[in-house]
Amino acid sequence: MMRLLSVRTAAGVLLATSGFLFCTASQAAATPSFDEAKAKALFKRNDCGKCHAPDRDKKGPALQKISKENKGKSDAEDKLVKQLTSSPKVKLLDNGKEEEHKAVDTKDVKEIKNLVAWILAQ
Ligand code: HEC
Numbered sequence: 691m692m693r694l695l696s697v698r699t700a701a702g703v704l705l706a707t708s709g710f711l712f713c714t715a716s717q718a719a720a721t722p723s724f725d726e727a728k729a730k731a732l733f734k735r736n737d738c739g740k741c742h743a744p745d746r747d748k749k750g751p752a753l754q755k756i757s758k759e760n761k762g763k764s765d766a767e768d769k770l771v772k773q774l775t776s777s778p779k780v781k782l783l784d785n786g787k788e789e790e791h792k793a794v795d796t797k798d799v800k801e802i803k804n805l806v807a808w809i810l811a812q
Pocket residue numbers: 733736737738739740741742749750751756759760769770773774780781782783791792793794805809
């Protein structure tokens with residue numbers, strides 16, 4: 691599905707998910723690099739929303755905070771994919787308890803990267 695994205699959003703996604711650090715905003719806008727509906731469906735199916743809201747911390751950090759902290763870093767995609775596939779120990783923000791982070795229920799790297807790109811565009 692092709693979607694028109696704002697120049698800012700698309701540029702952010704490209705910056706965050708690829709090595710095209712010097713890509714111009716107009717090029718970025720021409721190539722939307724994630725499928726929002728698919729990303730949201732995966733997010734919902736995996737109950738990520740139990741702990742992550744778009745703009746406020748719950749048990750986990752707000753998606754906008756995750757995006758802000760990682761966007762534009764060359765290792766952002768790798769780091770977030772790893773977070774969603776390797777069940778690292780995390781500390782819940784509300785009660786400080788440690789547990790294994792939820793891994794997504796798909797092994798399809800393309801789907802996982804699509805979700806990561808969407809998170810980085812929040
Ligand atoms: C039980 C609560 C919980 C659930 C469910 C959960 N998370 Fe998390 N998530 C956390 C916590 C806690 C952290 C780590 C916060 C920290 O260490 O600062 C985290 C971290 C992350 C990070 C990494 C942030 C970073 O900057 O490294 C991403 C990305 C993420 N979660 C996405 C997801 C997705 C996608 C799902 C659904 C598959 C999900 N989370 C499900 C609680 C949860």
